[in-house]
Amino acid sequence: MTLLVLGAVAVMLIAALAALLLPDLLGALAAASVVSLALAVLFALLGAPDVALAEAVVGSGLSGVMFAMVLRRVGYQPADEEETGHDDAA
Amino acid sequence: MTMRRNLASLIFTVGLGLMLVSLMQGSHTAFPVEVGQNINAAGFADHGAANLVTSVVLGYRGLDTLGELTILFVAATAAGMVLGHCPGGSTPPVRGGFILATAAELLFPFLILLGAYIIIHGHLSPGGGFQGGAVIAAAYYVPLLAGSGRLFSEDTGSLIESLAGVGFIAIGLLALWGGGEFLAPLYSHNGAPGALLSAGTLPLLYLAVGLKVGSELASLLARLGGIGMEVDDDA
Secondary structure (H helix, E strand, O other): OHHHHHHHHHHHHHHHHHHHHHOOOHHHHHHHHHHHHHHHHHHHHOOHHHHHHHHHHHOOOOOOOHHHHHHOOOOOOOOOOOOOOOOOOO | HHHHHHHHHHHHHHHHHHHHHHHHHHHHHOOOOOHHHHHHHHHHHHHOOHHHHHHHHHHHOOHHHHHHHHHHHHHHHHHHHOOOOOOOOOOOOOOOOOHHHHHHHHHHHHHHHHHHHHHHHOOOOOOOHHHHHHHHHHHHHHHHOOOOOOOOOHOOOOOHHHHHHHHHHHHHHHHOOOOOOOOOOOOOOOOOOOOOOOOOOOOHHHHHHHHHHHHHHHHHHHOOOOOOOOHHOOO
C-alpha cells in the first residue's frame, strides 16, 4: 500500500518536472495528463473514489484534449515541422 | 522567456510548499474537525442517500453546486466565444484510419451507457452528475477525434443544457414552495435505502447536473475541435 502510494507520488513528480522542462508544448501537455492520471490513482488508493473518477475523466482526459484543441486553434506547430511562418513555439 | 517561466514556476512551488508546511504544523490544534463526523453520523438519516458524498454535494451544499454549474457555464461560454471563431488553425482535421474510426463508433454507445450509469447511480455509488456528464462529453468526442463524421448537434446540446438548468432550479423552487429552504431535498425517505428509487429528489438533481455538464462540455469541445468551422476556413 505504502509502496503503491510512493510509486504514484514518484510518477507525479517526474511527470510534473517533465511538463515544466519539455520544450515541446504537446509533450508538456501529455506529461501534465500523466500527472492527473497518477493523481487519480492516488485518490483511488487513499479511499476517495468520487474525486478519483472526476480527476481521471476531467484532469487526464478532457482537459488534455481541450488544451490540444486550443493549441491547434491558435496555430501551434510541433517543433519538427516548422516550415510555415509560425514561430510561436516556446 | 523560458528562464522567466521557470523562475515563476519555482517561486510558485516554493510558496505552495511553505503554505502546506505551515498548514500541517498549525492545523491539528487550531481547527478541531467535527464536520466530517457529524455528517457521517447524520447524513444518511437526513437525506437517505447511500453515497454520503452526494448527500453533501446536493443535500447540504446544493447552493454551492448551483454556483459551480454557473461558473462552468460562464467558463464554457467565454472559451467558446474567445476561441470558437478564430480561423487560425490552418491544419485541417486529421482523419484517423478505418480501424480508428470503426473502434470509435463502436466505443460510443458503451461510453454513453457508462456515463448514464454513473449519473443515475450517483446517490448509491461513487460518481454523480459531474463525473457522468464528463464521461458523456468524452463519448461524443471520441468519434470527432477519429474524424468519423459529426454526431453532436449544437442546437440539441444547447436545448438539453437549458432544460437541465431550468429543471435544477425548478426542483429548488419546488422545495421553496413546499415551505423548506431553496434546494432542500424533498421526499428523502420514500423507497428502501440503497435502492435505485430512493433519496427523494437527489437523483433528479444529479440527472439535471449530468445533462447540463455533459451537453456543455460536448458543445465546447465540438466548437474547439473546429467542427462546422471548416466553411470559414475555406472561404
